[in-house]
Amino acid sequence: EVQLVESGGGLMQPGGSLRLSCDASGFTVSSNYMSWVRQAPGKGLEWVSVIYDTGTTYYADSVKGRFTISRDNSKNTLYLQMNSLRGEDTAVYYCARDAHDWNYPTYCRDWGQGTLVTVSS
């Protein structure tokens, strides 16, 4: 059974840093396309970042240069390093396993339960 469990969220001051983790079971993270998707309170979904099985990474313009997606193959864990946090980064952050078509990520087939990041002074 596929399971994704996020952790690492919390209350941070603007300008601070935080690292989110997503522990995966039932599949191998390094063989899959994995994404982070966020949802601001009461708002819709926003794709944040993706890492391909090859290690190639992409980011939404809103987080480019501030967030870094990575994985630890030995731990089967996905990470999101978040630096220079802003109030608009306040959201529930979900990790998701993507389906892919050839070399392109498509839809999010499995989701974790999410972890809340609050950026406020």
Add this chain to the structure above:
Amino acid sequence: EIVLTQSPGTLSLSPGERATLSCRASQSVRSSYLAWYQQKPGQAPRLLMYGASTRATGIPDRFSGSGSGTDFSLTISRLEPEDFAVYYCQQYAGSPRTFGQGTKVEMK
């Protein structure tokens, strides 16, 4: 960036009624690369549909998807109590992948 606009914002219906949700794209979505998700309060989204009309594993057949180009729809033929939720469409034809703003299906 492909912008997705969902309508209506809220749909007020009774159990047993038919629900039709719309998702319109700002430009053509090639190969019907469109998915639908269901989200209940306090829960993660759940994949319902991909390729515009293919149900994900375990999704009951009262859910159906259709459309192509810029106009897509999700239909729930007879609403069950567990279907009252927020529904999002997502396109994966263009980068970045984008979501619609959601349609809430609420009980009348």
